[in-house]
């Protein structure tokens with residue numbers, strides 16, 4: 001669905017996993033591939049938006065047609081990039097799977113193995129989306145929730161806690177939903193509490209549904 005509805009609008013999309021170093025060769029990450037966020041960035045660009053894509057490390061190429069691509073590693077890197085690009089954005093779609101914790105101390109040399117176990121102390125990363133919710137103003141703010149249990153209840157709580165316009169909740173227990181597949185099965189929950197359940201669809205189709213909703217909100 002190509003068009004010009006978003007001409008002149010700046011859309012910021014985050015995608016992929018963040019990674020948190022343990023030492024120079026090891027890190028903690030998650031199973032996000034970036035597919036969903038890249039599909040959203042592509043869908044927004046097709047409608048004429050200026051798209052900035054801030055992405056953790058992925059194995060896929062940035063979509064054509066986007067205006068700016070920023071590659072990041074850690075959650076703190078992502079936070080910095082998002083904050084630097086926040087002011088000029090009309091809508092922010094946070095589909096990145098952000099690491100909630102990082103090793104408290106990053107070893108400057110590779111940790112040598114020994115006979116015993118190894119304990120790595122983790123500390124909290126900032127919740128970027130929650131921080132954006134606090135300064136959102138009239139910008140459109142969209143979050144994702146990937147859950148293995150109490151999907152709708154958790155998503156509802158996140159909308160309030162993070163001050164979002166809507167949240168895309170995917171149930172990781174369903175086959176064809178979530179990480180590393182080309183399809184997703186989601187419910188979209190509005191600020192008003194309205195829940196729309198979608199059947200299994202491709203991430204490209206879902207990206208268009210999300211961009212339709214963002215377009216409507218931007219026109220209000």
Ligand code: C5P
Nearest residue numbers: 094095096098100126127128129143144
């Ligand atoms: O709380 P949870 O991680 O499930 O929330 C998911 C949403 O919050 C996603 O949109 C994700 O990009 C964002 N998030 C964030 N910073 C974090 C954790 C999650 O921006 N530290």
